[in-house]
Amino acid sequence: MSGLQTEGRGISGTLLEVTDLRTHFPTERGVVRAVDGVSFTLERGKTLGVVGESGSGKTVLSRSIMGLLSPRTTILTGSVKFAGEELLGRSAKQMRNVWGSEMAMIFQDPMTSLNPLMKIGKQITEPLKIHLDMPADEAKATAVRLMRDVRIPEPEKRLEQYPYELSGGMRQRVMIAIALACGPTMLFADEPTTALDVTVQAQILELIGEQQRDRNMSVILVTHDLGVVAGHTDEIAVMYGGRLVEKAPTTELFANMKMPYTEALLQSIPRLDQASHTRLTTIPGRPPDLVNPPKGCRFAPRCAYARDRCLEEEPTLTPAEGPGHVFACFYPVGSDEYHERKAELAQRSQTSGVAAGTGSEGGL
Amino acid sequence: MAGSGKAHLRDTDVLLRVEDLVMEFPVGRTGLKVNAVSGISFDIKRGETLGMVGESGCGKSTTGRSIMQLPRPTSGSVVFEGNDLTKLDDSAMRAARTRMQMIFQDPISSLNPRRKVRDIVMEPLTIWKRGDSASRGQLVDSVLEDVGIDPQRAAESQPHQFSGGQCQRISIARSLVLDPSLIICDEPVSALDVSVQAQVLNLLEDLKERYELTLLFIAHDLAVVKNISDRIAVMYLGKLCEISPAEDLYQRPAHPYTRVLLDSIPIPDPTVKVEYAPVEGEPPSPVLPPPGCRFHTRCQYADDQCRTQEPQLRDIGGGHFVACHHPLETPVTLTARS
CATH class of the missing domain: 3.40.50.300 (P-loop containing nucleotide triphosphate hydrolases)
Incomplete structure (x- = not known):
C-alpha cells in the first residue's frame, strides 16, 4: 500500500486552520457539545486521519468545517480559516462558491448520498454546469474523463444508468468522481469505505490516495478504523468526547502513542498475527454523555490508568518529545505512574485468574 | 472456487x-x-x-x-x-x-422497538410454554445477567434506550433462553x-x-x-x-x-x-x-x-x-x- 503520503510536492503551506471550534446542538435534554474546543492545522497536499468511536464528534467536526450544518439547529463558535479566509459565519449562499470547487465531501453510504431518481451522468455534470458554467457537451466529456480517472469501466454506458444499477464499490467511485469534478483543494472522506467489502475498500483507499497525489489535495479521512488510517495518512488526530486528545504524524503516533485511549483503541482490534481465541482487550463502558460530560478528563471513567487527579482536573494538550506530537493526559503511556498501574493490573489479573482488560461493561 | x-x-x-x-x-x-x-x-x-x-x-x-x-x-x-x-x-x-438460533448484523432493527427488552427475551419461552411464569422470569434474568444487561433496566426499557452493543447483547440473550x-x-x-466489537467477541x-x-x-x-x-x-x-x-x-x-x-x-x-x-x-x-x-x-x-x-x-x-x-x-x- 503506497498510502496518501506526499512529501513536499507542489504548493505547500497551511491550507486549513481550525481554532477552538465548538459545535453545540441545543436539544430538549440540554446542549449536546458534539465538538468542544478543537484546534488544528492542515498543510496543503497532506492527509489527516480523524479517528474515534461513534459519538466522538469526528463526523460533526468535518461537517462543521465544511459548513454543512443548519444554523437553525447549531451553535458554532471558534474559527475555521481556509486558505486564509474565515468560513465560520458565512451563509449557505456565500458557501456555495467554496463547496465543490474548493471543498468536497465523500460520505459513508454511497446509496443514500446519490439521488436515486437521477442518472449518474447528470449527477456528475451538475456541479460542472453550476460551479464552472460548463456547456453541456463539455460537461459530459469531462464526466467521462472523471469516470475513467476513478476507474469506472464503460463510462459512456454508466452515464445513462441509475445508482441502483451499480454495485456499492462503483457507487462510491461515482461519489468520488462527483467530489473531484470541480477540482477541490480539500477533500473530506467520512468513513468512505466502511460500507464496502475489504477488497473494494483497498481499491477505494488506493484511488483516493492516487487522486490526492495527482491533484495535490489536502484530505481529511474520518474513520473509526486505525488500520485504515495507518497506511493512508500523514498525520492522525484522535478524538474523544468532542475533544482532540492526541495528534501526531502517523509513524510517530504508532511508535509512541501517549494517550491510554489511543492505545486501548489499537489493542481492541483483533490482529491476524494473534492466535485464534486470543482474549481481546476491551474498553469498558461507553463514550461519555455529551450533554453532561464528566468533570476532569473525559476518558477517565473508562481508563484503566486514571487516578484521582484525572477525575477532577482536565488535562490540556501538551507537546510530547516527538515533533508535531501533542496529547492530553496526566499519566501518559510510558510514564512511571502508567507502568506502576500496569504492574498492579497484571498482578490482579493473575491472582483472580481473569484475563486483563476483560472489563465490565454491563449495566452502563 | x-x-x-x-x-x-x-x-x-x-x-x-x-x-x-x-x-x-x-x-x-x-x-x-x-x-x-x-x-x-x-x-x-x-x-x-x-x-x-x-x-x-x-x-x-x-x-x-x-x-x-x-x-x-x-x-x-x-x-x-x-x-x-x-x-x-x-x-x-x-x-x-x-x-438452533440466529443473531443478526443490525442489533437495533432485529429487536421490536415497541416492546420492553425483558419481554423480548422472554417471548421464546412463552411461545414454547417452558416452565411457569416465575421460573421463566428467573431464567430470563439470569441470562440477561450473563450477557451483561441489568434485568431491572431491561424490564423498564425499550431497545432504543440501549446502545448498539447492548442491543447485540440483548439479541444474544434472546437466542440463548431456549438452550440451543x-x-x-x-x-x-x-x-x-x-x-464494543471486542466486548461482544469476548462475550461470545x-x-x-x-x-x-x-x-x-x-x-x-x-x-x-x-x-x-x-x-x-x-x-x-x-x-x-x-x-x-x-x-x-x-x-x-x-x-x-x-x-x-x-x-x-x-x-x-x-x-x-x-x-x-x-x-x-x-x-x-x-x-x-x-x-x-x-x-x-x-x-x-x-x-x-x-x-x-x-x-x-x-x-x-x-x-x-x-x-x-x-x-x-x-x-x-x-x-x-x-
Missing part, C-alpha cells in the same frame, strides 16, 4: 452436516435465477466454531439462513442433531429451530465500534463455554473471524474455496482468493508494507456465474483448465482443503505483517 467435493467432511461428533446445499432464487419472470449457493458441503463438530468469510453476495448469509430453512433450500441436505431438516414438516421444523446447541451469527459485530467466547454452544460465525472481516474460529471456510460466488483450521489458513492460504482477502486487510501499523497485488474488479453476477472455477475471471493464475473445469476440494494436509487447480505453495511469512 470454486469448487464442490466432500473430501473434507468428517464422521465423528458432528453436530451439523450440510451436503450439496443449493439455493436459487428466481429473477422476476425472466426465467433466470440467482445462484446464491451452488452446491456446498461442510460440517461443524459439537463445541466447534466455524468461521465463514467472503465478500458481499458470496452466499454466506444465504447459507446461514438455509440451514435454518428460512427459506428451505432448493436442494441438498442439512443434517442437524441427526435429523435431515430439509425433510421435516413445518411443525417438526419449528421444534427443531428451538435448538447451535447459534448462527450473521455478521454480529460488523455494525459495532472496535471497542465466554457464553460458548458456559452454554456449551457450537457456533457458525459469518463475517467479512478475516481478523475478527480468525479471533473467534477453530476452522474457517472461505466462500466465493456461491462456492467453497478453502476450508482449514484457523491458524493454518492464515499461515499458508492455498487459494489465490484467500490470499487476496488476507492482503486487503488494512494493518494498524504504518511501518508494515504489505506486498499488495489488488484484485481487479468485483465479483461477477451470480445470475450468470462463470464456468469452471468461479474465481477465474479475477485470478492472476487462471488458465484454460480453470476456465472450463470446476476444481474439487482436496486435502493438502493438516485438515486443510482447497478447491483450486493451482493452489499457492509459498507460505505467508506472518512476521511481515506483525
